Amino acid sequence: MPATAMNHFTILTDQLDDTVTFYRELLELQTGKRPPFKFPGAWMYSGGQAILHIIAKTPLPEQREGVIDHMAFSATGLLDTLEKLKARNIESDLRRLPDSGVWQLFFHDPNGAKVELDFEASEPGPA
Numbered sequence: 001m002p003a004t005a006m007n008h009f010t011i012l013t014d015q016l017d018d019t020v021t022f023y024r025e026l027l028e029l030q031t032g033k034r035p036p037f038k039f040p041g042a043w044m045y046s047g048g049q050a051i052l053h054i055i056a057k058t059p060l061p062e063q064r065e066g067v068i069d070h071m072a073f074s075a076t077g078l079l080d081t082l083e084k085l086k087a088r089n090i091e092s093d094l095r096r097l098p099d100s101g102v103w104q105l106f107f108h109d110p111n112g113a114k115v116e117l118d119f120e121a122s123e124p125g126p127a
Helices: 016-027 078-087
Strands: 009-013 030-032 041-046 049-056 071-074 092-096 103-108 114-119
Touching: 009 016, 016 030, 016 041, 016 049, 016 078, 078 092, 078 103, 078 114
Parallel strands: 009 049, 071 114
Antiparallel strands: 030 041, 041 049, 092 103, 103 114
């Protein structure tokens, strides 16, 4: 049976509240229904789909990066997103794909997980 789509990403955190707030404020994900697991965490939703699972775990490993390099989301509002990152003093790396012109914005969440937001080529970019 072939895979047909990405279902969700799961990240580990030792800062559950800060991590939920980060994704709620920056990516406008909403917390929602989560099974009654015996460990703390949160499920974050977009368009009715739980796309980000967060598991609270203490302590986290010293090495924060793993075999998954980053998670990518389709997004809108490039300039607003850049302002949100700047207001939170979050460093980012904005790139433009040479063939398609798609904007790729990279930054790290409070746990060190790399996040990529992809914006349509038609979105206005910084001056």
